[in-house]
Amino acid sequence: MSYSVGQVAGFAGITVRTLHHYDEIGLLAPGERTRAGHRRYTDADLDRLQRILFYRELGFPLDEVAVLLDDPDADPRAHLRRQHDLLAARIERLQKMAAAVEHAMEAHKMGIDLTPQERFEVFGDNDPEQYAEETERRWGGTEAYAESQRRTAGYTKEDWQRIQAEAGAWGERYAALVAAGEPAAGEAAMDLAEEHRRHISRHYFEVPYDTHRCFGQMYVSDARFKEFYDALHPGLAEHLRDAILANADRHTPA
Numbered sequence: 078m079s080y081s082v083g084q085v086a087g088f089a090g091i092t093v094r095t096l097h098h099y100d101e102i103g104l105l106a107p108g109e110r111t112r113a114g115h116r117r118y119t120d121a122d123l124d125r126l127q128r129i130l131f132y133r134e135l136g137f138p139l140d141e142v143a144v145l146l147d148d149p150d151a152d153p154r155a156h157l158r159r160q161h162d163l164l165a166a167r168i169e170r171l172q173k174m175a176a177a178v179e180h181a182m183e184a185h186k187m188g189i190d191l192t193p194q195e196r197f198e199v200f201g202d203n204d205p206e207q208y209a210e211e212t213e214r215r216w217g218g219t220e221a222y223a224e225s226q227r228r229t230a231g232y233t234k235e236d237w238q239r240i241q242a243e244a245g246a247w248g249e250r251y252a253a254l255v256a257a258g259e260p261a262a263g264e265a266a267m268d269l270a271e272e273h274r275r276h277i278s279r280h281y282f283e284v285p286y287d288t289h290r291c292f293g294q295m296y297v298s299d300a301r302f303k304e305f306y307d308a309l310h311p312g313l314a315e316h317l318r319d320a321i322l323a324n325a326d327r328h329t330p331a
Contacts, residue, residue: 079109079117089126091257092265098258104143105129133256135163138311224282240280247272251317252310261319267327270320286325293321 086093099105100116105126108119118126125146132142232240251269259265274289284292296302296314306314 079119080123082107082116082118085118085123085126088123089130091130094263095257095259099126099129099139102139102143102258104139104146131164133253138256139258228281243276247276248309252313255310255313255316261316262323266316266320267324270317270324271328273317273321274324286329289321290325293318 080088082093082096086096096105096116100107105122107116108122109117111117128146129142132145133139137145247269251266251273254265254269270289270293274284274286277292278284296306297318303314306317
């Protein structure tokens with residue numbers, strides 16, 4: 078039994094372009110070809126793809142995935158045990174975050190004031206107030222800053238948790254995209270760059286494409302922003318900048 082590239086893309090929830098890329102870099106070569114040269118994937122290929130996608134979801138770079146999968150001494154059961162351990166660690170972290178959110182929701186419902194430590198527990202090490210003074214110093218006189226102050230003044234804890242959850246989910250999807258080797262100028266990356274722009278516009282202030290271009294450059298030139306985005310996945314800051322620029326270009330009339 079074998080399957081076309083379109084069928085496999087549908088099974089796995091990835092793009093045909095991603096499968097082509099995996100083939101080009103030697104990560105997943107189809108086991109069969111038709112007389113016309115079309116790719117056909119066997120059950121063994123699907124097993125390998127499943128392992129690739131597990132490691133990709135866990136944030137492994139593609140070159141590391143290739144090393145893990147092509148180790149001649151590797152036991153398939155060892156792969157499953159490693160993936161299980163990594164997934165269990167992620168589940169535990171997410172459960173702790175969910176518990177922190179539930180604690181904040183319950184405290185708010187009961188009218189209980191949380192301590193500063195409890196209030197920001199849900200954000201982990203990413204304190205949203207960390208750069209507040211610098212932000213005011215750099216942009217305090219701008220209309221965008223004033224608009225952001227007006228909007229955020231009325232946000233509740235639940236609003237901040239929702240916004241943070243949206244940003245976190247976006248970060249995971251963008252990290253997976255980079256790990257998959259998707260190009261910055263590809264449609265998937267540009268769509269996530271557009272989602273990034275709309276997130277800021279929806280929650281803080283309107284971000285025109287020229288402003289978003291400036292943000293993209295800042296994410297690379299400012300060491301703190303670069304460290305934040307590269308922590309999601311190595312090289313993500315530059316990839317995001319390029320995706321932002323490409324997305325701005327496609328939405329800006331020539």
